[in-house]
Amino acid sequence: MAVDWKEYQQEAAEFFRSLGMTADVDVALQGARTTHDVDVVVRSRHVGFEVLWLVECKHWKSPVSKLHVLGLREIVTDLGADRGILLCEAGFQSGAVEAANLTNVHASCLANLSLETKKDISAMQLRDIADRVATAKSLYWDLDKSYRIKVGLRADTFEHGYSGDLIVQYSETVLGE
Template sequence: MDWKQYQRDVATFLSSLGFDTKVDENIRGARAEHDIDVTARTSIAGVKQLWIVECKLWKRPVPKERLLTFRGIVEDVGADRGILFSESGFQSGAKTAAQKTNVTLTSFLDFERNHSSDVAAARAKALDSRLASLMQAFNGLWYLPQPDREAAFKRYCGPSAFPELGRQSVAVVGVTSRLSQMRQALEDARFGRWPVAFWPLDHQDHELFDVRVWDGLFFVVEHTLEACELIFAHMIDPHAGDADWRDFQSEELTELLRKIRSNPNTS
């Protein structure tokens, strides 16, 4: 493997965990500009995170001096975490200097084994928090003064769990049940109970899809959650007009569901 391929493999793996990655990005810090091998960005609980990565495909262990230089770059650009990859190990001084810092020393294989589940669990926890908050917000509509509550329910434009009843106040269950099911899917995934079940907002005849990997689960949950948040925002906006929740669902998710339905063997 050459160094450039090593960078690309690291970036691809971090992307599979849900990070937005770039290779060879130039970042201006407080004191200087730095060429970063791989940058990885994400948002956890609404807080933006920046990780910077340095890839060393050397034939010798990385010395303390290189670690100190990298640690200075992490500090200068304000990164939340720095990861120094080396396939030839690290000198003892480098390991000591990295202790109790936000810099991780690892090989690519060890990172895959030991850290991917931690990253996925943290992201799942943040998503679960958003799901719980939105469920609480929907439930809070019942405590609005009656005129405001009735107006909010009339503006509900989401899918109905019980279309035959024709009542917006009951129809809200169509969204809140999806929120609850997504929380269950994230919990099942955290405990390794794959595949996990996913019900789309426009589920038909109790259809559900099996999701087998973290990146797929994050994709469908994040996009569905965003649609549910927009449905709620529409309900509490007194100036909102008529709307169709399908306009709130991302084109990417709509297209994915179309492809899955046209090929039922896809998971």
């Protein structure tokens, strides 16, 4: 747990970096109307599009009020960002949660973000493994049969032994389940 607000910003940036995104701390961005100082700017690419998230870190002992959520919503709009994330380990007043509902501003804390993203991270890792299995299958079948036998990737006809094809099939079955 961070001891001051600067350390809290660094923890937040590190969290987003752990998800494979870029995260810069203390960034000044020019909006349509004015310049905004943002605690953490998170960028990534998703299906060919640049994604921009603005993260405000409140290392406070009291819950965040609705005014801070509304302020972040305006900054997100002015900068044309995809999402605003307001982080505070002390929580949020009920009006703040209500102001964030059904908007592109998410109010949370680092601990909850970790829990919320755990399922998505696991799904991404499984997709990555499935892609690797598909690549292995393609590479396996691209090899000539005699070469596969020679290097021990399969037994000769009517012999028992290692089978690269069975391993790929088994991997596909396990991932499918």
